[in-house]
Amino acid sequence: MQAALAAARQAAGRGEVPVGAVITGPDGALLAVTGNETEARQDSTAHAELLVIAAAQARRGSKYLEDCDLWVTLEPCAMCAGAIALARIRRLYFGAADQKGGAVEHGPRLFSQPTIHHRPEIYGGLSEAEASQLLQDFFAARRG
Amino acid sequence: MQAALAAARQAAGRGEVPVGAVITGPDGALLAVTGNETEARQDSTAHAELLVIAAAQARRGSKYLEDCDLWVTLEPCAMCAGAIALARIRRLYFGAADQKGGAVEHGPRLFSQPTIHHRPEIYGGLSEAEASQLLQDFFAARRG
Numbered sequence: 001m002q003a004a005l006a007a008a009r010q011a012a013g014r015g016e017v018p019v020g021a022v023i024t025g026p027d028g029a030l031l032a033v034t035g036n037e038t039e040a041r042q043d044s045t046a047h048a049e050l051l052v053i054a055a056a057q058a059r060r061g062s063k064y065l066e067d068c069d070l071w072v073t074l075e076p077c078a079m080c081a082g083a084i085a086l087a088r089i090r091r092l093y094f095g096a097a098d099q100k101g102g103a104v105e106h107g108p109r110l111f112s113q114p115t116i117h118h119r120p121e122i123y124g125g126l127s128e129a130e131a132s133q134l135l136q137d138f139f140a141a142r143r144g
Numbered sequence: 145m146q147a148a149l150a151a152a153r154q155a156a157g158r159g160e161v162p163v164g165a166v167i168t169g170p171d172g173a174l175l176a177v178t179g180n181e182t183e184a185r186q187d188s189t190a191h192a193e194l195l196v197i198a199a200a201q202a203r204r205g206s207k208y209l210e211d212c213d214l215w216v217t218l219e220p221c222a223m224c225a226g227a228i229a230l231a232r233i234r235r236l237y238f239g240a241a242d243q244k245g246g247a248v249e250h251g252p253r254l255f256s257q258p259t260i261h262h263r264p265e266i267y268g269g270l271s272e273a274e275a276s277q278l279l280q281d282f283f284a285a286r287r288g
Contacts, residue, residue: 043198044207044230050194054187063188078254079226082247086188086223100259103226107259108252110222115244115251 011035021048075102095131155179165192219246239275
């Protein structure tokens with residue numbers, strides 16, 4: 001999660017909402033690290049999770065990541081939770097909860113839906129204080 | 145929808161699950177056309193809808209497509225429905241219903257969730273017979 005937090009901090013430095021994501025392989029080795037790029041690309045789909053899944057799949061040459069784990073500093077939204085299911089991620093670790101936009105523990109609770117094709121093991125609240133402080137600082141600075 | 149169906153047919157010709165998508169601008173002009181590329185890219189996030197949103201945003205230089213409409217041959221999944229909300233698409237037109245993987249009229253019914261940030265106007269069942277025949281033929285040929 002430290003690498004994901006570092007990517008989130010770098011994203012903040014680029015003026016992006018600070019969210020970072022990492023995918024690790026079966027042995028825990030780091031396969032891909034990304035930060036949110038929605039502003040730079042002017043692409044609302046360029047969330048850290050989607051980018052990190054595409055990067056890990058490219059590195060692996062495979063569209064399934066069944067033995068890989070995804071670490072992200074914020075609870076994934078519906079788009080990203082759907083992408084996590086499609087990529088068959090083994091375990092999802094996330095930091096701050098997102099009551100407004102989250103789709104794992106909030107809103108549609110996507111992985112609890114009977115039609116979901118794949119359900120990772122889910123561990124929320126990792127480094128939660130640090131992850132949410134980053135977001136609070138970013139939005140406070142924007143408003144200030 | 146005819147351009148989306150043509151893109152779906154082209155996807156089938158490349159060995160991809162035949163789904164095609166189009167984004168049109170406020171005047172109805174075609175901004176982007178894509179087909180599913182999950183096999184070619186070995187990227188489970190490379191659904192036609194996600195690709196067409198990114199392409200239209202790149203063309204527009206804007207991450208919001210509030211005056212644009214998205215046409216897709218199959219009911220969007222949770223990932224793509226989430227992406228449609230994030231991009232603030234004005235109207236969603238889709239072809240075949242997807243009872244297993246759809247997230248608009250089935251499963252999480254994402255646009256009916258109270259936490260969804262944006263809800264397009266939704267029109268389902270356009271050229272439904274043609275869109276679902278394409279999918280049926282594709283999967284029958286795979287099994288055959």
